[in-house]
Structures are given as structure tokens and as C-alpha cells.
Amino acid sequence: MTTDHTAHTGSAPAIIEACDLCKSYPATDGGAPAPVLRGVSLRVSPGEFVAVAGRSGSGKSTLLNVLASLTLPDSGTVLFDGQDITRVSEARRNRLRHSDFAVIFQAHHLMPYLTALENVLLPFMNGLAPVPAAMAEKGRSVLDRVGLSGKAASLPGALSGGEQQRVAIARALVRDARVLFADEPTGNLDTATGEAIMELLAELGRDGLTTVMVTHNPDYARRAHRTLIMRDGLMVDGLA
Ligand SMILES: Nc1ncnc2c1ncn2[C@@H]1O[C@H](COP(=O)(O)OP(=O)(O)O)[C@@H](O)[C@H]1O
Ligand SMILES: [Mg+2]
Secondary structure, three states, X not given: OOOOOHHHOOOOOOOEEEEXXXXXXXXXXXXXXXXXEEEEEEEEOOOOEEEEEOOOOOOHHHXXXXXXXXXXXXXXXXXXXXXEHHHOOHHHHHHXXXXXXXXXXXXXXXXXXXXXXXXXXXXHOXXXXXXXXXXXXXXXXXXXXOOOHHHOOOOHHHOOHHHHXXXXXXXXHHOOOOEEEEEXXXXXXXXXHHHHXXXXXXXXXXXXXXXXXXXXXXXXXXXXXXXXXXXXXXXXXXXO
């Protein structure tokens, strides 16, 4: 399959633009801090589906966490819609994480005692107050979108690994996140189920969802519009 990538490159303003990101973690043995990101730059256009591939330990998860504002870099900048989100208030970063960004992980982080629909609606739940009907309706429609219309009332324990990951994706969709960050979203799944999740992400990409996905699986990375390769804290290939 060939995809027209021209819409994703060129002079369109980036939705995410990272410049010269550096980050170290303190050494556990009291030695010098270990550099994990050593000057990483990248640019993601609106609607683009970018994969970041590379071996385990190369710094992919750290990069994703910095881009998604879950952690701060030691130096460098992350522009979201042109604003440097490494230098905004904690309150603004919280808002970003709860509205503009969604993150899915290898493990799905669903609440075991809430149904699939309730897990999807979690971002809108406010104590015990009922979720507004329009939101519940939207929750059902995104469950439908990820192929789970029959499973709204199921608890996570009664769902397969792939279905659980679909619920996590639906939770990102329900609040109209503008960027989906996915860290090894197929890492816990068998090949066929992983393929199906990749197909869903590719479909969402075709619908215009901006996605940055980390994976060590080159087959999955190929499903993205563009693949960047990390090695030892550096982006070694695919810079654009
Ligand atoms: N919170 C942390 N504290 C200390 N070291 C960490 C932490 N997170 C990651 N590292 C180290 O940073 C390196 C890169 O990790 P990571 O970003 O998770 O890579 P990847 O996702 O490519 O496997 C690894 O050597 C890892 O042990
Ligand atoms: Mg990782």
C-alpha cells in the first residue's frame, strides 16, 4: 500500500516540534548521571502518524514522556501549536494532559471495577454525579468506532488484551485529544491482535488523528506515515 505523505510534510506548521532535547537520570550508584536523551529534535505535522522505533533502552519511552509533558527535559524545547510547553505552569501542563494529549501504554491502565463504557467516560466522571447523557452517547459512539459496541457493559477482566487496548484508545478519542501518544501499544498482544490495533491506529491516522507511537517492532513501525529511529539517546534516522 502506498500512502500520499505530501500532505504531512512541507511547510504546514508543526503540531509538535521538539528541539535538542536532553535528559539524564541520576545514577543509582552515585556516579555521573546517565544521559538518556542526547539532543533529540523532531517535527510532527497535524494529522501525521509517526513511529519512533529503536532498541529497548534507546530512550524512546523517555522521549514520548517528554513530548507528552509527563516529564520535563533537562534542556531543549517542545513546542505544541507553537508554544513551548516545557516552560508553562504546572496547571497548564495538567490541562494539556487532560485535554489536548492522550497517552496509551503497553499495559492499558483500565479501572478493573468499571465497565468498558465507564472507563471510556472516566475523563468526564465527577465523583458519583451521573455523566451527562450527551457524553454517554459519545462514549458509546467511540466504543463503536473501535469495534466494541457489544462490550460497553463488560468489565476489563472479561475483555481480551486487544479489547482492553481498544477501550484505552476509545478513552483518548472520547475527549477529542489532538495528539495520541502510544508507548508500545501492542507490546502485550499476540501478533494478530497487535496487527488489528495497528490497523485501528492507521485508520484513525487516516481520519486525521495525530499520533506518535513508540515501538521496537519494525513491522508495526512501517504502518506509520514516517518512522524515526532512535539509538542511544539520539535520533539516527528518519529526521524530517
Ligand atoms: N525513571 C528512570 N530512572 C532512571 N533511569 C531510567 C528511568 N527511566 C528510564 N531510565 C533508563 O533510561 C534508558 C532509556 O530508557 P527508556 O526511555 O525507557 O528506553 P526505551 O523505551 O527505548 O526502552 C534506560 O537505560 C533506562 O534504564
Ligand atoms: Mg520503552
